[in-house]
Every structure is written in structure tokens, then in C-alpha cells.
Amino acid sequence: MRKIWAVVRREFLERVRSKWFIISTVLGPVFMIGITVLPALLASRSGGVRTMAVVDWGSGAFGSRLVAQLGTGNRFNALLLRATARDTAAVLDSLTHQVQAKALDGFLVVGDVTVESGLADYRGRNVTSLRDMAILEGILRQAVVMERLTRSGIDPAVVQEAQARIELRKLRISRRGATGETGEATFVLAYIIGFVIYMGIVLYGVNVMRSVIDEKQTRIIEVLVSSLKPFQLMLGKVIGVGGVGLFQFAIWGAVAALLVRYRQVVFSLLGVPPEQAAAVMLPAVGGGLVFLVLAYFLLGYILYSAMFAVVGAVVNTESEAQQAQMPVMMLLVVAIIMFPAVLQEPGGQVAAALGLIPFSSPIIMPIRYAASDVPASEVAMSLAVLAASTLAVVWLAGRIYRVGILMYGKRPGVRELMRWARES
Amino acid sequence: MTQEHVLEIQRITKRFAGHVAVSDLSLSVPRGVVYGLLGPNGAGKTTTIRMVMNIIIPDEGVVRLFGDDLGGRHHSARIGYLPEERGLYKKMRVRDTLVFLAEAKGVTRAAAAGKADLWLERLGLADWRLRKVEELSKGMQQKVQFISTMLHAPELVILDEPFAGLDPINAQTLKDIIVELARGGTTIVFSTHQMDVAEKICDHVCIIARGSKVLDGGLSEVKRVHGGTHVAVAFEDGGDRAVGILGDRSLVAKADDYGPYAELALADGADPQDLLERLVRSGARLRRFERIEPSLHRIFLDKVGVEAAQPGAEVASA
Numbered sequence: 001m002r003k004i005w006a007v008v009r010r011e012f013l014e015r016v017r018s019k020w021f022i023i024s025t026v027l028g029p030v031f032m033i034g035i036t037v038l039p040a041l042l043a044s045r046s047g048g049v050r051t052m053a054v055v056d057w058g059s060g061a062f063g064s065r066l067v068a069q070l071g072t073g074n075r076f077n078a079l080l081l082r083a084t085a086r087d088t089a090a091v092l093d094s095l096t097h098q099v100q101a102k103a104l105d106g107f108l109v110v111g112d113v114t115v116e117s118g119l120a121d122y123r124g125r126n127v128t129s130l131r132d133m134a135i136l137e138g139i140l141r142q143a144v145v146m147e148r149l150t151r152s153g154i155d156p157a158v159v160q161e162a163q164a165r166i167e168l169r170k171l172r173i174s175r176r177g178a179t180g181e182t183g184e185a186t187f188v189l190a191y192i193i194g195f196v197i198y199m200g201i202v203l204y205g206v207n208v209m210r211s212v213i214d215e216k217q218t219r220i221i222e223v224l225v226s227s228l229k230p231f232q233l234m235l236g237k238v239i240g241v242g243g244v245g246l247f248q249f250a251i252w253g254a255v256a257a258l259l260v261r262y263r264q265v266v267f268s269l270l271g272v273p274p275e276q277a278a279a280v281m282l283p284a285v286g287g288g289l290v291f292l293v294l295a296y297f298l299l300g301y302i303l304y305s306a307m308f309a310v311v312g313a314v315v316n317t318e319s320e321a322q323q324a325q326m327p328v329m330m331l332l333v334v335a336i337i338m339f340p341a342v343l344q345e346p347g348g349q350v351a352a353a354l355g356l357i358p359f360s361s362p363i364i365m366p367i368r369y370a371a372s373d374v375p376a377s378e379v380a381m382s383l384a385v386l387a388a389s390t391l392a393v394v395w396l397a398g399r400i401y402r403v404g405i406l407m408y409g410k411r412p413g414v415r416e417l418m419r420w421a422r423e424s
Numbered sequence: 425m426t427q428e429h430v431l432e433i434q435r436i437t438k439r440f441a442g443h444v445a446v447s448d449l450s451l452s453v454p455r456g457v458v459y460g461l462l463g464p465n466g467a468g469k470t471t472t473i474r475m476v477m478n479i480i481i482p483d484e485g486v487v488r489l490f491g492d493d494l495g496g497r498h499h500s501a502r503i504g505y506l507p508e509e510r511g512l513y514k515k516m517r518v519r520d521t522l523v524f525l526a527e528a529k530g531v532t533r534a535a536a537a538g539k540a541d542l543w544l545e546r547l548g549l550a551d552w553r554l555r556k557v558e559e560l561s562k563g564m565q566q567k568v569q570f571i572s573t574m575l576h577a578p579e580l581v582i583l584d585e586p587f588a589g590l591d592p593i594n595a596q597t598l599k600d601i602i603v604e605l606a607r608g609g610t611t612i613v614f615s616t617h618q619m620d621v622a623e624k625i626c627d628h629v630c631i632i633a634r635g636s637k638v639l640d641g642g643l644s645e646v647k648r649v650h651g652g653t654h655v656a657v658a659f660e661d662g663g664d665r666a667v668g669i670l671g672d673r674s675l676v677a678k679a680d681d682y683g684p685y686a687e688l689a690l691a692d693g694a695d696p697q698d699l700l701e702r703l704v705r706s707g708a709r710l711r712r713f714e715r716i717e718p719s720l721h722r723i724f725l726d727k728v729g730v731e732a733a734q735p736g737a738e739v740a741s742a
Contacts, residue, residue, distance in 0.1 A: 003528055220511045
């Protein structure tokens with residue numbers, strides 16, 4: 001036991017001390033802040049007030065109505081310019097200069113023709129801002145519709161009411177009742193969970209593989225195998241590297257919890273306006289989800305790292321491993337490819353099947369659980385299948401590993417691997 | 425009497441695909457000796473040592489260490505093993521490496537750390553203990569490897585071709601360590617194909633070839649029993665007149681002839697006195713005529729040559 005512990009300790013400490021670990025651990029929270037704050041920040045930055053002119057070369061009634069409409073939001077600050085057909089060119093010229101001098105963001109040219117045929121010109125520096133243009137178009141449409149209806153004799157108050165903004169709030173209902181979570185937040189949460197588990201399994205699994213190759217290449221394996229059983233060595237390695245993964249997740253989890261708790265402070269530090277900060281939707285993460293994510297990550301990691309250990313044991317160099325690891329990688333990639341389909345219909349048959357297959361369940365099942373209600377019996381079944389498969393794979397991997405670490409030269413084929421596994 | 429033998433190998437055989445690496449080999453290593461496992465390349469030395477260390481399992485036979493058959497891995501805290509192919513973790517710090525390797529053998533951390541410092545100090549690596557192994561020169565890395573073998577004060581040290589690839593200074597360092605450990609009562613088993621080294625430091629030897637034992641025993645006993653009668657002769661005139669006598673198989677079994685100088689192994693029952701008499705009578709002018717103790721190298725060549733060589737391809741005789 002003490003011997004295994006020595007291996008666990010070495011694998012853990014050597015990794016935790018490495019630059020790679022420190023950088024990725026720091027980058028995690030930076031990424032978390034990035035994906036929550038950046039959209040809010042961008043929204044508020046582009047939400048700065050745009051100064052614009054409205055040039056009306058018609059009667060002026062529509063122009064003043066438009067200016068009033070533009071002024072109701074806090075996005076545009078518009079002023080009305082009247083122009084006649086004769087001096088229009090001169091007015092536009094001088095406005096263009098003002099835009100170039102950045103005194104104005106742009107100007108809108110309207111006339112009676114706008115109301116009749118819906119034609120208007122906008123010239124400005126912010127034409128590439130989809131958001132600005134969408135808002136501007138919306139307001140223009142609203143103004144034109146209102147003007148037309150008013151001209152047809154409909155009470156402006158009725159028109160106003162008819163144009164009330166429609167907003168569809170999409171809230172998820174789970175078994176525990178209405179959750180108050182939006183569909184988007186649930187989707188993002190499920191996506192992140194799947195991605196993090198996938199990355200965790202790949203990164204740490206490959207770490208186990210590298211460690212095996214390193215011991216083989218430096219020939220230190222010979223001294224190790226004379227001191228402890230190959231299975232003890234493999235187990236120590238898997239546990240040690242897995243411990244690094246859990247440690248990193250724990251740091252990220254703690255930082256995430258702190259960030260959520262003190263999000264107002266973070267937002268104000270980063271200069272996100274309060275109304276944007278309030279709009280940031282954070283999905284609710286329950287204890288059950290945390291438990292499942294950890295359970296599936298651990299079992300999935302052990303399952304795959306045992307396979308990666310075998311890859312490391314049968315190759316001689318890391319470049320050889322690039323090729324030899326393909327079959328293992330493919331198993332993981334299947335889960336990733338099916339990712340969107342599962343999110344589309346988390347309760348569907350495809351999702352249920354992938355949630356049961358041990359090679360995809362570590363990634364698929366937590367996604368399903370986060371995005372929908374999965375019956376407890378299904379979760380239990382999936383975990384049982386995964387745990388049993390993991391035990392079987394680790395046992396088999398240990399037998400191949402034991403032979404492989406002392407073999408150099410030509411890479412064995414599948415039949416030879418099976419022979420190794422059979423021999424004692 | 426088993427207790428007197430630190431290591432006993434009883435009729436072990438190991439076959440690999442296509443060939444037999446070790447065949448029905450038995451040997452016993454008494455406590456406190458320096459034991460040389462000698463043989464040409466491919467004789468099965470490394471395979472034998474690996475079976476002792478539990479790295480591979482014999483197909484037949486038993487390895488007994490310290491009086492039981494639990495295997496080298498079970499006793500790893502009592503054994504220091506230096507494999508033929510050496511290596512250390514490149515990215516790990518020197519001291520951490522030593523402590524880890526000792527821990528893996530079952531030594532406690534605290535004990536290992538203290539001893540690592542003492543040894544690093546002793547071999548002049550104290551300033552390097554917090555450096556990564558890859559920052560050390562090759563010679564220093566070899567020293568670190570010795571330390572990892574000896575650190576836990578093992579009762580039995582097993583070294584596989586320890587002098588291969590060492591620079592002269594490190595070879596001397598290692599030899600000094602071996603001699604000192606042997607004086608302190610540590611049992612040392614090492615394999616080599618360098619007979620001159622073995623002759624200087626071994627008490628016991630076992631020569632193996634093609635996986636089988638050729639001979640074993642105490643060094644002086646081996647020389648006495650297997651050495652036969654050896655004579656060194658030197659001629660003033662080039663020895664042309666002696667050619668016929670040296671070629672007489674009833675008298676001289678084998679001659680390592682350099683012309684003016686020759687080392688002769690006499691045939692069974694031949695008397696050196698007869699040889700001298702015949703040489704004098706032949707008129708050859710002798711500069712030297714001396715009964716010599718055969719070198720281990722000579723015995724090795726004689727024995728292994730006979731074993732390994734095809735009929736007719738023997739050591740050239742004049």
C-alpha cells in the first residue's frame with residue numbers, strides 16, 4: 001500500500017508543480033469570467049449612446065415623430081434637420097464631414113417617400129454594427145407603420161398599444177417544478193459540463209499515457225518493476241494523475257462559487273453596468289448534478305486512462321503513440337459528435353442509448369441530466385454498467401500493461417495483445 | 425545451512441519465443457561474498473538477474489532469497505538493484521528521485537530523505553540535489569543511479585554489468601563503493617564479461633554460457649580445479665626450435681603463442697619438468713620458464729571456448 005502511495009504522491013506532486021498545471025489552473029477562471037462577463041461587457045460597450053441626425057426633406061412631421069421615437073430608448077440621441085430639395089446636397093455634405101470628424105455617428109435621411117414606399121437612407125460609421133442597425137430598422141419600421149395607420153385614421157394610442165414589445169421567456173420545467181432557469185442557460189450549462197468532462201478525460205488520460213512512455217523510454221521501469229508490481233504502478237499512476245484532475249476541478253469549482261457569490265464586485269470591477277450584470281443568467285447547479293459530474297468524470301477517466309496506459313505500454317516513443325492512441329480517441333470523439341443530437345433531444349432514444357454505453361456515458365449522461373429529467377433508475381443502470389466496464393477494462397489493461405512495459409521494438413498487433421492478456 | 429545463502433537459484437529455466445535463455449541453472453550465493461556472474465554476451469546473465477528480481481518469471485525452477493521464495497519484489501527493501509539499462513526521470517529533481525525510488529522499495533520517506541542527503545554529500549552532488557536530473561552531466565547521473573541502488577543500505581546488491589558505459593572516474597568510484605560495502609558485510613552479486621575486473625574483486629564466481637552453468641565456486645578453488653598446469657615461456661631466439669615441442673599434444677594441450685612468448689596449458693598428467701627438459705634439449709634459448717596461475721580470463725576462454733566453439737575452431741595453437 002505504501003508503495004502505491006509513493007507512486008500516487010510522485011505523479012501528483014510532479015504534475016501539480018509543473019508549469020502546465022499552474023497555467024491551466026489559472027486560465028480556467030479567466031475563461032469562466034470571460035464567457036460570463038464578455039457578452040455583458042460587449043453589450044454595454046456597444047450600448048453607448050449614438051449621436052445621429054435625422055434629415056427630413058419632406059413635410060417634417062414624420063421626421064419629428066421619428067426623432068421622438070429614437071429618443072425613447074437610451075440608445076440614440078437624434079436631432080432633426082429640415083432640408084428642402086434644393087439644399088439637401090449641401091446638408092448631406094456637411095453632415096458627412098461631421099461624421100468624418102466623429103461629431104456624429106451617422107445620419108438618417110427620410111422624406112414623404114419613406115412613409116409611402118418605405119425607403120430611407122442611413123449613412124454612418126456604425127453600419128457594420130448589426131445590433132445598431134437592427135434597432136434602427138425596428139424603430140424606423142415602427143414609425144412608418146404608425147404614420148401609415150395614423151393617416152388611415154386609426155387612433156395613435158391604439159397603434160401604440162398594438163405595437164407593444166413581445167418577449168418570449170423560455171423557462172425550463174423540471175421534476176422539481178418550475179426552475180426559473182432559461183433554456184439558454186440550461187443549454188450552456190450542459191454544453192460546458194460535457195466539454196469539461198471530455199477535456200478532463202483526454203488531458204489526464206494522455207498524461208497517464210505519457211507517464212508510462214516516459215518510464216519505458218528512460219528504462220527506469222526496470223527498477224520500478226523490481227520494487228513494485230506492475231499493477232500497483234499502473235494503479236498509482238491512474239490515481240495520482242486523477243487526483244491532479246480532481247484537485248484542478250476543486251480549485252475551479254471553488255473559484256467559480258466565489259465568483260458567483262461576489263459577482264457584483266467582479267462586474268463593477270470590470271466596468272459592467274448594473275443593468276447588464278443583472279441580465280447575466282446563471283444556471284442553478286444542484287448537489288445531484290455535482291455528484292453525477294464527479295462520479296462520471298472519475299469513472300470515465302479511470303476507464304480511459306487504463307486504455308491510455310495500455311497505449312503507452314505497447315509503444316516505444318511518443319510519436320508512435322500519436323498513431324496508436326487513435327482507437328481510444330475515436331471512442332471519445334463519438335461521444336463528442338453526438339453531443340448536439342443529445343442536447344436537441346436529451347430524453348430521446350439516441351441519448352438514452354449513448355448514456356448507457358460505457359465509452360460515451362461519462363460525457364453524455366451528465367449532459368442529459370443537466371438538460372432534462374433522467375429517471376433515477378436510468379442513471380443507476382448507466383453508472384452500474386460504467387463501473388463494471390471500468391473494472392473489467394482496468395483488469396485487462398493491467399495484464400497487457402505488465403507485459404508491454406518490458407517489451408521494446410515492434411508494436412504488437414491486437415492478437416498479440418490478447419495473448420499477453422491471457423498469459424499469466 | 426540455507427540461512428547462510430542469501431540467494432539460491434534452483435534449476436531455473438526460461439524460454440523465450442525461439443530460444444532457451446536460461447537452462448536448468450542452479451547457483452548459491454553465500455552471505456557476505458562478492459559474487460561474479462560471468463559469461464559472454466547473450467549467456468543469460470541479465471535474464472537470470474531479472475528472474476531474481478521478479479521482473480520476469482522462470483518457466484521452471486525456484487529462486488530463494490533470504491531463505492524464502494517470496495521473490496525479489498517482496499524483499500525489495502533489502503536488495504539494491506542496478507539494471508543493465510540505466511535511466512532516471514529526467515524532469516524530476518535529484519533528491520526527489522532518490523527518495524521516490526527508495527519509497528517504491530518500501531523504505532519510509534523520512535529515512536530515505538536523510539540517507540539521500542548523506543550519499544549526495546559523499547559523492548559530491550550535494551549542490552545538485554534540487555536540480556532536475558536532466559540538468560546533470562551523464563557522469564553525475566550515473567552517480568545518482570548508484571546512490572539509488574545503495575541508498576537503503578541493502579543486504580544484497582545486484583549489479584548488472586555495472587562497469588559498462590562508465591567513465592574511468594566513475595568506474596573507480598563504483599569499485600570503491602563495492603569494496604567498502606563488501607567489507608561492511610553486504611553481499612554483492614554482479615554480472616560482467618570483463619574478466620580482469622571480476623578477478624580483482626570477486627570472492628566467488630559463476631561462469632555461464634548459453635544459459636547453462638559452466639563452473640562455479642570460490643575464486644582460488646576455481647583456479648585450482650579448472651586452471652590446470654600453466655607455464656609461461658619466453659625465448660631469446662624467437663622460439664623457432666621450440667615449435668615442434670609446443671605442438672606436441674601429449675604434452676601441451678593448448679598454447680597461446682606470440683612467437684618469442686607463449687602461455688601454455690599442459691595436457692592432463694604432463695609434467696612441467698619434462699617440458700623444460702625437452703626445451704633445453706632442443707637447443708632453444710630460454711629467457712623465462714615459469715609456472716603461472718591461470719588468469720580468470722584464461723579459464724573463461726578455455727571453458728567457454730570449449731562450450732561455445734564448434735569442433736576445430738579452437739584457440740589457435742602452434
